[in-house]
Amino acid sequence: MHHTTKHTLRPAVAALAGALALAAASAHSAEFRLPQFETVKLPSGLTLYLMERHEVPLISVRAVIKAGAVQDGAQAGLSNLTGDALLLGSRSHSKAEIDQAFDFRGARLAGGAGTESSTVQANFAKLDSATLLPLFAEIIQQPGFDAAELAKLRTRKVNGLKQAKESPRNVVNQYYRAMLFGATPYGQPAGGTVQSVTALTQQDVQQYYQRYYRPDNAAIIVVGDFDTAAMRAQLASLFGGWQASGPALPAPDYGKVQADRARVWLVNKPDAIETTFIIGGVGIARNDPDYVPLQVLNTIVGGRFTSWLNDELRVNSGLTYGARSEFATLSQTGTFAMSSFTALPKTAAALELANQTYQRLWTKGIDAATLESAKAYVKGQFPPRYETGEQLAGLLGDMYASNVGREQIDNFMRDVDSLTPQRAKQLVDAHFPRLKLQTLLIGKADAIRATAASYGEVTELQISADGFQP
Amino acid sequence: MKWKVLAASVLLGLSSAAHAVTASEVQTFTLANGMKFIVLESHTIPNANMYTFWKVGSRNEAPGITGLSHFFEHMMFNGSKNFGPKAFDRTMEAKGGSNNAYTSNDLTVYQDWFPASSLETIFTLESDRIAHLSIDPKMVASERGVVLSERSTGLENSNMRMLHEEINGVAFRAHPYSWSVIGNESDIKAWTQEDLQRYFNTYYAPNNAVAVIVGDVKADAVKKLATRYFGTIPARALPPAVRTVEPEQKGERRVFVAKESATSANLVFAYKIPQANHADYYALEVLQTLLGDGKTSRLYRALVEQQLATQVSASSMEGFDPGLMYISAVAAANVTPAQLEQAMLAALNDLVQNGVTAEELQKVKNQKLLNYYRALETINGKAQQLGNYEVLFGDYKKLFEVPAAYERLTPADIQTVAARYLKKSQRTVGVLAARED
Numbered sequence: 001m002h003h004t005t006k007h008t009l010r011p012a013v014a015a016l017a018g019a020l021a022l023a024a025a026s027a028h029s030a031e032f033r034l035p036q037f038e039t040v041k042l043p044s045g046l047t048l049y050l051m052e053r054h055e056v057p058l059i060s061v062r063a064v065i066k067a068g069a070v071q072d073g074a075q076a077g078l079s080n081l082t083g084d085a086l087l088l089g090s091r092s093h094s095k096a097e098i099d100q101a102f103d104f105r106g107a108r109l110a111g112g113a114g115t116e117s118s119t120v121q122a123n124f125a126k127l128d129s130a131t132l133l134p135l136f137a138e139i140i141q142q143p144g145f146d147a148a149e150l151a152k153l154r155t156r157k158v159n160g161l162k163q164a165k166e167s168p169r170n171v172v173n174q175y176y177r178a179m180l181f182g183a184t185p186y187g188q189p190a191g192g193t194v195q196s197v198t199a200l201t202q203q204d205v206q207q208y209y210q211r212y213y214r215p216d217n218a219a220i221i222v223v224g225d226f227d228t229a230a231m232r233a234q235l236a237s238l239f240g241g242w243q244a245s246g247p248a249l250p251a252p253d254y255g256k257v258q259a260d261r262a263r264v265w266l267v268n269k270p271d272a273i274e275t276t277f278i279i280g281g282v283g284i285a286r287n288d289p290d291y292v293p294l295q296v297l298n299t300i301v302g303g304r305f306t307s308w309l310n311d312e313l314r315v316n317s318g319l320t321y322g323a324r325s326e327f328a329t330l331s332q333t334g335t336f337a338m339s340s341f342t343a344l345p346k347t348a349a350a351l352e353l354a355n356q357t358y359q360r361l362w363t364k365g366i367d368a369a370t371l372e373s374a375k376a377y378v379k380g381q382f383p384p385r386y387e388t389g390e391q392l393a394g395l396l397g398d399m400y401a402s403n404v405g406r407e408q409i410d411n412f413m414r415d416v417d418s419l420t421p422q423r424a425k426q427l428v429d430a431h432f433p434r435l436k437l438q439t440l441l442i443g444k445a446d447a448i449r450a451t452a453a454s455y456g457e458v459t460e461l462q463i464s465a466d467g468f469q470p
Numbered sequence: 471m472k473w474k475v476l477a478a479s480v481l482l483g484l485s486s487a488a489h490a491v492t493a494s495e496v497q498t499f500t501l502a503n504g505m506k507f508i509v510l511e512s513h514t515i516p517n518a519n520m521y522t523f524w525k526v527g528s529r530n531e532a533p534g535i536t537g538l539s540h541f542f543e544h545m546m547f548n549g550s551k552n553f554g555p556k557a558f559d560r561t562m563e564a565k566g567g568s569n570n571a572y573t574s575n576d577l578t579v580y581q582d583w584f585p586a587s588s589l590e591t592i593f594t595l596e597s598d599r600i601a602h603l604s605i606d607p608k609m610v611a612s613e614r615g616v617v618l619s620e621r622s623t624g625l626e627n628s629n630m631r632m633l634h635e636e637i638n639g640v641a642f643r644a645h646p647y648s649w650s651v652i653g654n655e656s657d658i659k660a661w662t663q664e665d666l667q668r669y670f671n672t673y674y675a676p677n678n679a680v681a682v683i684v685g686d687v688k689a690d691a692v693k694k695l696a697t698r699y700f701g702t703i704p705a706r707a708l709p710p711a712v713r714t715v716e717p718e719q720k721g722e723r724r725v726f727v728a729k730e731s732a733t734s735a736n737l738v739f740a741y742k743i744p745q746a747n748h749a750d751y752y753a754l755e756v757l758q759t760l761l762g763d764g765k766t767s768r769l770y771r772a773l774v775e776q777q778l779a780t781q782v783s784a785s786s787m788e789g790f791d792p793g794l795m796y797i798s799a800v801a802a803a804n805v806t807p808a809q810l811e812q813a814m815l816a817a818l819n820d821l822v823q824n825g826v827t828a829e830e831l832q833k834v835k836n837q838k839l840l841n842y843y844r845a846l847e848t849i850n851g852k853a854q855q856l857g858n859y860e861v862l863f864g865d866y867k868k869l870f871e872v873p874a875a876y877e878r879l880t881p882a883d884i885q886t887v888a889a890r891y892l893k894k895s896q897r898t899v900g901v902l903a904a905r906e907d
Contacts, residue, residue, distance in 0.1 A: 005571065006543060006572070055847075056843060058843070058844070058847075099766050100766055103765065103766040103833060104766070104832075104833045104836060106836035106837040124840075125840060155777060156774070156777075156780050156802070158803075159734065162803065163734060165733070166629060166731050166733060167628065168626065169623075169627045170627070270731075271731050274619070274622050274623060276626075305568070306559045311556070314616055315612065317612060320619045321619040321620035341619070341623050343618070372564070376563075376564055379585075380517075380585040381566065381568055381583070384515060384517055384848065384849070387515055387849070388847045463731075
């Protein structure tokens with residue numbers, strides 16, 4: 001809170017979080033491998049991942065369920081409420097007892113549900129595993145969904161949804177997703193809206209849980225200081241009774257990006273002192289074969305401090321504190337987004353410069369030296385992302401949730417090293433959206449309405465209105 | 471009793487982690503010019519870092535140049551004798567490295583993260599800017615815009631940030647902790663080339679810095695390279711001490727901030743506390759954790775579980791001079807600031823009057839211990855912690871005394887500091903809401 005930093009750019013390699021891991025390697029080795037782990041499939045269909053690491057006497061465990069906002073249907077926020085409601089107590093232990101058990105051991109317990117998956121995660125000392133792992137298993141398999149606690153949680157979430165709109169940065173991505181995917185499942189706000197969450201009941205949560213939290217739709221991931229054989233036996237015993245009922249879940253189409261014409265959504269925040277913006281279009285799926293090389297190319301456009309966007313909008317012109325870009329991936333498709341913010345009177349200048357800079361991908365292309373630098377950068381920044389058990393557990397969870405095979409990880413170095421300027425040009429043409437860009441603005445509409453109109457057909461929204469659709 | 475078992479499991483479980491890093495593995499050396507280096511070899515990943523701590527922050531400023539420490543931090547990336555504008559970042563990134571920096575009330579810290587094989591490049595870049603920074607007027611102009619944007623985006627997106635700025639201005643009327651690290655808008659627009667040059671000459675002496683290097687390096691090789699690259703930079707006089715001592719606060723102070731888009735009230739109590747390097751530090755840390763950390767914390771139970779607030783937190787300034795402990799809450803819809811204030815006060819008074827149980831204290835000790843080891847899990851966590859203890863507490867070795875410092879605390883110690891510091895007369899109350907009632 002009292003620190004002020006050079007930049008808050010998160011390099012695009014952060015998005016690689018799901019992609020790669022390293023083996024402890026010598027300083028000059030370019031060899032990265034996912035550390036050894038064991039995968040077990042129980043008869044119920046539950047997948048177990050076990051990765052032993054003995055650097056610190058801690059254990060990271062997470063349950064990943066392939067269910068998220070895309071399954072909410074007309075009840076936006078149901079998946080998210082259900083994910084958090086798992087922490088409200090089990091059939092045998094109250095919320096207070098569970099909170100007590102974890103807090104008193106210095107352990108961490110958290111839940112959360114996103115667009116396509118839900119996660120419950122814990123981190124505790126090795127010797128507390130005998131006590132906390134059974135509790136963790138209870139939380140997943142026998143949630144109580146206590147009515148009084150659920151009502152409190154729902155009220156807190158509704159308050160949180162209102163508060164989120166106080167900060168454009170908190171909600172800009174939800175508006176962008178709603179704009180690009182419209183009324184399809186991918187367009188759903190994961191947290192729901194004030195109206196939709198207010199209407200959710202205990203029965204809704206129970207039904208959602210029954211339908212989607214089943215072993216053939218879930219994985220348990222454990223990384224840390226344990227013995228694999230003993231842990232496997234403990235997990236098989238703790239989760240062995242969990243059975244799926246009914247036919248396997250369908251995997252429907254969750255929606256496509258709508259970018260048939262240039263559009264602008266202008267979200268009015270009357271007391272705004274700056275304009276927050278995103279410009280972009282369709283991107284790629286998480287398991288796209290070009291995922292790794294595109295991370296390298298995005299590094300050049302907006303994924304590091306010297307990227308084109310940050311260099312032009314920040315370093316050369318002082319229009320903003322930071323400008324970046326990313327491929328935000330989903331399991332079936334994804335979005336590409338350039339994002340920044342600027343003082344109200346500079347809105348027109350910043351939007352023009354961002355668009356102009358982006359077009360360099362085609363007007364000038366990527367030179368060999370810049371490409372080599374980006375390759376070195378992506379490789380050099382990679383190892384610290386998988387230094388801890390918690391990070392590796394997150395990686396295995398993403399791989400499970402997004403159907404990413406280990407080959408994407410094991411081929412990482414090869415895919416980075418083999419990227420040539422010619423291949424880069426092909427990838428740019430194939431994957432970066434060049435025309436009919438979608439523009440989202442949050443700011444003081446009266447001050448920026450005219451500017452907005454020069455980027456496409458404008459739809460105006462009020463930030464104070466509920467939800468994220470017009 | 472249950473807590474005894476818990477304590478044992480945590481301590482036993484972590485005894486091997488305690489051996490993961492020990493004070494004896496840390497090596498230090500000081501160059502002839504007074505620049506100190508702390509080196510810790512850690513070979514789990516093929517990377518390393520360099521954290522350079524400068525003993526300068528907003529407490530070294532005065533009206534007219536508020537925010538200059540932070541602006542200067544930005545200018546350190548804008549060109550030196552052998553690496554012109556942009557060359558620092560471009561050279562580092564092409565060698566696989568990245569960087570950032572932060573400024574606080576007390577310190578300016580530069581962080582480089584890189585493949586260990588790029589260590590010499592990093593030393594080349596760092597030593598060139600320390601020895602020969604060039605302050606290009608053109609870069610100053612564009613950087614002003616960057617920092618104005620940084621300032622406004624903080625105010626646009628964080629109600630708490632806006633409220634903290636106002637609270638500090640009221641809680642301190644003489645000491646430089648009164649202004650925000652980013653500074654006043656008018657000063658950002660007005661400082662001069664001479665201000666910047668003088669700041670560099672005064673504070674960026676090698677003898678005013680501590681560098682920490684952790685990672686896949688050899689300590690003797692680091693020493694050789696450090697001597698070669700940093701050893702020739704001349705020592706200078708140390709900066710003047712900060713003279714102003716904040717006069718004693720004689721009664722409660724209050725401040726209100728109106729922000730139209732606020733959907734519920736934000737409330738902060740800021741209590742005067744001593745500097746980091748004070749005997750009460752660990753007891754205050756415990757106090758803070760038991761108030762605001764986790765779902766069993768006092769304030770979570772009293773405010774969030776009771777539907778009066780949606781979130782609570784407790785945090786402190788950790789500086790060279792006496793500062794503030796902030797106890798904060800965001801109100802639930804339709805809860806007035808007065809209702810929230812009353813409930814927060816009741817929770818604090820209960821702590822002062824009735825103290826803590828041994829079980830509750832043990833819980834906090836367990837949380838502190840696990841978090842201590844979590845912070846030392848990565849090479850970056852190690853560098854940050856070693857540097858913090860060296861500059862703020864006077865010796866990096868004190869990092870290794872942390873578990874024992876917590877272990878010693880008794881329930882009586884916690885009640886004593888609660889009574890000593892959570893006093894009405896030492897409190898500044900801040901409220902942010904859409905409009906004043």
